[in-house]
Amino acid sequence: MHVFRHISPWLTGLLIALLMPITQASADDTATPSGDWLGVLATPGGELRLLVTASEQDDGSYRGELESLDQAPGQKIPMSEFAIDADTMRFAIAAMGASYSGHWNAQTQSYEGEFSQGMTFPLAFTRPEGVEISVVEGMDGVWEGMLTRGETELAFTLNIETGETGTQVTLDSVTQAAYGIPVTDLSRDGDVIGFRVPAANVTYRGRLEADGDAMSGEWTRPGFPDAEVGFQRTAEVVTGPNRPQEPTGPFPYTVETVRFDNSEAEGVTLAGTLTIPAGEGPFPAAILISGSGPQDRDETVWTHRPFAVLADHLTRNGIAVLRYDDRGFAESTGDFASSTSLDFASDTEAALAWLRDRPEVDTSAIGLIGHSEGGLIAPIVAADNDAVAFLVLLAGPGTTGEQIILDQSLAAARAGGRSEDELDALARLIPQITGSVSAAANEAEARSALTALLTDDILALLGAAPAQRELLISQNVRAWQRTFLQHDPASYLSRVDQPVLAVNGSLDLQVIPDANLAGVEAGLSGNPDVTVMELEGLNHMFQTAQTGMVAEYAEIEETFAPHALDLISDWIAARFVD
Numbered sequence: 001m002h003v004f005r006h007i008s009p010w011l012t013g014l015l016i017a018l019l020m021p022i023t024q025a026s027a028d029d030t031a032t033p034s035g036d037w038l039g040v041l042a043t044p045g046g047e048l049r050l051l052v053t054a055s056e057q058d059d060g061s062y063r064g065e066l067e068s069l070d071q072a073p074g075q076k077i078p079m080s081e082f083a084i085d086a087d088t089m090r091f092a093i094a095a096m097g098a099s100y101s102g103h104w105n106a107q108t109q110s111y112e113g114e115f116s117q118g119m120t121f122p123l124a125f126t127r128p129e130g131v132e133i134s135v136v137e138g139m140d141g142v143w144e145g146m147l148t149r150g151e152t153e154l155a156f157t158l159n160i161e162t163g164e165t166g167t168q169v170t171l172d173s174v175t176q177a178a179y180g181i182p183v184t185d186l187s188r189d190g191d192v193i194g195f196r197v198p199a200a201n202v203t204y205r206g207r208l209e210a211d212g213d214a215m216s217g218e219w220t221r222p223g224f225p226d227a228e229v230g231f232q233r234t235a236e237v238v239t240g241p242n243r244p245q246e247p248t249g250p251f252p253y254t255v256e257t258v259r260f261d262n263s264e265a266e267g268v269t270l271a272g273t274l275t276i277p278a279g280e281g282p283f284p285a286a287i288l289i290s291g292s293g294p295q296d297r298d299e300t301v302w303t304h305r306p307f308a309v310l311a312d313h314l315t316r317n318g319i320a321v322l323r324y325d326d327r328g329f330a331e332s333t334g335d336f337a338s339s340t341s342l343d344f345a346s347d348t349e350a351a352l353a354w355l356r357d358r359p360e361v362d363t364s365a366i367g368l369i370g371h372s373e374g375g376l377i378a379p380i381v382a383a384d385n386d387a388v389a390f391l392v393l394l395a396g397p398g399t400t401g402e403q404i405i406l407d408q409s410l411a412a413a414r415a416g417g418r419s420e421d422e423l424d425a426l427a428r429l430i431p432q433i434t435g436s437v438s439a440a441a442n443e444a445e446a447r448s449a450l451t452a453l454l455t456d457d458i459l460a461l462l463g464a465a466p467a468q469r470e471l472l473i474s475q476n477v478r479a480w481q482r483t484f485l486q487h488d489p490a491s492y493l494s495r496v497d498q499p500v501l502a503v504n505g506s507l508d509l510q511v512i513p514d515a516n517l518a519g520v521e522a523g524l525s526g527n528p529d530v531t532v533m534e535l536e537g538l539n540h541m542f543q544t545a546q547t548g549m550v551a552e553y554a555e556i557e558e559t560f561a562p563h564a565l566d567l568i569s570d571w572i573a574a575r576f577v578d
Contacts, residue, residue, distance in 0.1 A: 033062070033084045037125040041115060048198060049184075050115075052091070052125055054084050064091050066098075069182055078328060078335055089113070089125060093337070098474070117470050136160075136167045136188050138212065143231040147219055150417040152551060158183070158195075158231055171197055175555055193217065201465050204229065223463030241303060245559045247312035253277050258322070262334075262350035270347055271331035272297050272324025275315040276360050284365035284576035285320035285358075286392070287351050289344075291372030294329035294336050299371065302554040306541060309560045310369070310568070317569040318577045322355050340483040341373060345380040352387055365389045365576040367498075369568070370396055372511060372540070375502075376489060383495035390575065392568055393502040395511040395540055398493075398519025401485040402434045404511065411509040415549050425461060437476055438485040446477035493523025500524055501531045501571045503564070505538030507548030531571060535564055 037052040049069040053076070054062045064082030081092040089111040092099040102113025102125060110126035143158035157172040169183035186195045191208040193215055206217020206229075216230035249255075254276040262268040277283050288307050290299045298305035311321040327347055328336030348368065356363045367390035370378035375396020382388040397404055409430050413423055433453060440446035450473045456466050464472060475481070502520045504513035513534045524530045539545040542564045543556045 032056075033086070033089075036128055037089070037111070038128045039115075039123045039125040041121055041123050049182075050123070050125075051128075052089070054082070066091070066093060077337055080335075080338070117474060134166045134186075135162055136186050139167070139186070139188060139193070141213075141233045143215075143233050145229050145231040147227050147229050149225060149227050152416070152549075154551065156229070156231075160186070169195060175551055201463075201468060206231070221463065222465045223460050241554060242557050243304060243559060244557055245309045246305065247308050251275075251312070251315075253315045258324075258354075260350060260354040262327075262347050264346050264350070265327070265334060265343065268327050268334035268347065268350075269332065270324045270327065270350065272322060272351075273311070274355075274358070275311050275321045277315050277318050277320060279318075281320075281360040282362040283318060283320045283360060284367070284389075284572060285322065285355055285361045286314060286367050286369045286572070287348060287355065288321060288323040289348055289368060289370035289374030289377050290326060291374055295326050296330040297323040297325050299323075301541075304541065304553070304559040306371070306560050310565065313560075313565045314569055314572075317573060319569065319572055320358075320361055322351055324351060338479060340480045341377055341487065342380065342483065344373075345377045348377055348381045352381065356387065362576070363387075367391060367572065367576075370394065372396070373484075375511075376484075376487065379489060379492040379496050382498055383492045388498055390498050390572065391496065391500045392571070393500065393520060394542065395504050395508055396502060396516070396520060397487075397489050397511055398502075398516035398521075398523065399489070401487045402431065402438055403515070405434050405485070406430050407512040407515060408510050411512060412550070415509055415547060422461065429458065429461065433476070434485050437482055440477075440482065443477045443479070443482075446482065447473055450476060489519065490523040493520060494526065496524060497527055499529040499575055500527060501533075501568065503533045503535055503542075503567065505540060505542055505545070505548070506534050506536045507538060507545045508540040509548045509550070510540040533567070535561070535567075538564060 034054050034056045037054065039050045039052070041048045041050055051067040051069055053065045053067070055065075056062055062082055062084050064079040064084070065076040066079060067076050077093055079091045079093050081090070083090045087104050088102065089104075090101045098115070098117040100113060100115045100123065102111035102123070104110075105112045105124075108124065108126070110124040112122075112124045115121050115123040139160045140162050141160060143160065145156045145158065147154045147156065153175070155174040157174055159170045159172065161168055167186060169186050171181040171183050173181065181197060181200075184196050184198055187193070192205070193208060194203070194205045196203050201221055203220045204217055205220075206215040208215045213233040214230065216228065219227045219229040256274045256276070257271075258274050259269055259271050262270065288299075288311065290307065297307065299307040307323050311323055314321050324347075325332040326336060326344070327334030327339060352366065352368075355361055355366055366388065368378040368381060368388060369392040370376070371394040375393040378391050378393060378396065382391050399407070406427070410423060410427060413426055418426070433450065436449035436453060437446045440449060454469050454472065459466055459469060459472075462472075502517060502524075504511065504517050506513055517532050517534060521530065521532045535542070537544055538561055539548040539553065541553055542560050543553065543558050544561050545552055545556060
């Protein structure tokens with residue numbers, strides 16, 4: 001996602017990703033342990049489903065991935081260590097500080113052992129069909145609801161269906177275009193209904209009305225006022241929102257699927273798309289660099305594909321474009337979880353080297369277009385690098401990582417209706433948290449500092465439950481986090497002498513425009529060709545917006561404001577298109 005979502009999880013809302021299907025397999029076939037193994041972890045905050053996928057490699061060893069179906073559905077986390085055979089299953093995920101060791105129990109047809117992540121819990125993994133089936137009668141259907149809290153309104157759809165695997169429930173946050181969010185612990189006791197949404201730390205308890213097709217109840221999330229939410233059963237089918245700018249073929253240019261290696265990073269092969277204008281080249285070219293979090297080549301988020309829209313626009317205007325999946329995500333290989341911004345800069349350098357060998361490309365006119373964290377990476381690559389001809393920084397950071405986190409967290413809290421007392425408390429607390437992580441010499445020191453800081457009262461202020469303490473700590477002691485917090489863009493911007501276009505939206509709540517554009521301009525003070533602009537009424541995604549809040553992104557049909565697209569292409573064309 002393009003908000004710096006890994007660096008301020010205590011203020012984020014729903015974790016949105018689609019629930020990946022579970023592959024069925026033989027429950028007793030331990031001679032070939034490939035496939036999926038499902039475990040249900042009992043924590044103080046409720047049950048969490050963990051899915052381990054074992055993939056056999058050419059040399060006979062196994063590769064493991066972990067998916068938390070209730071906290072981060074659809075996110076496959078590579079394991080740093082993994083071993084499985086007829087007797088044992090062991091794994092470790094260094095980036096999360098998590099590990100597991102279990103032994104095969106022939107009677108229960110499962111690996112039984114202990115899962116550790118700060119605390120230790122008993123955990124058994126079995127084939128998915130071996131998990132107990134739960135059925136809740138009389139609730140099947142599509143239930144539409146609305147949450148109103150202050151000026152914020154969120155439309156929800158609760159999808160309940162009973163089949164051979166029991167009663168399955170998902171939540172669609174229609175306003176946010178978040179579909180398939182797992183719902184757990186659905187229960188019915190007469191007309192009293194309850195369920196949980198673990199990804200948002202939400203608990204719901206309501207009561208069915210007499211006709212059985214409506215219910216109302218309390219939507220509870222720690223750190224936020226309780227809200228009354230009613231649901232009405234309906235036959236309507238929820239469909240995705242309209243995206244009128246979505247590029248569709250046939251295209252008046254060449255589209256080529258490409259792959260290239262990063263020779264400086266073992267096991268990293270990047271997959272992407274190169275679009276080449278019609279006509280005779282060579283053409284100026286741009287490499288697109290995505291924001292934080294694992295991103296595909298189109299920077300897909302909230303059912304928008306901004307990089308696909310940007311690439312289409314630029315290529316129609318005579319500029320070749322290379323965009324690629326982040327390492328370890330989609331079709332690219334490598335380890336995303338343990339990587340830092342400097343590693344991602346190395347991937348951009350590999351893209352640059354590969355593009356310079358393309359005969360259709362003018363090697364004297366290759367530039368970098370970075371969005372959000374991509375706007376941090378682009379100056380790292382461009383500094384003292386004659387192979388880079390220009391930079392376009394879209395909501396690129398101009399202040400230190402610690403300052404960005406403070407500014408974005410307070411802006412989001414203020415927009416979310418937090419009181420002045422709460423804002424004052426957060427203004428004192430957040431620098432303590434980021435400062436303790438930034439100052440730590442290593443992950444162990446950072447973990448120790450956060451463990452002491454994140455008391456139950458502090459977690460409540462941050463909108464998290466005590467059961468989420470270990471998850472928050474693990475997310476915020478990673479190498480990426482510490483690198484980002486310590487990063488000062490000025491040290492690279494001062495060494496950029498290429499033409500630079502730096503733009504932000506006036507409603508950007510993720511990279512606050514005033515402070516960051518001023519920081520970029522100050523860092524580039526010795527550069528003779530710098531254009532810095534704040535675009536009125538645009539948010540972090542460069543959509544025409546009303547509030548700039550994250551919840552608004554999906555409601556907006558526009559993916560990328562046309563005048564912002566024109567600004568970028570015109571600025572490049574004025575310098576590099578004949």
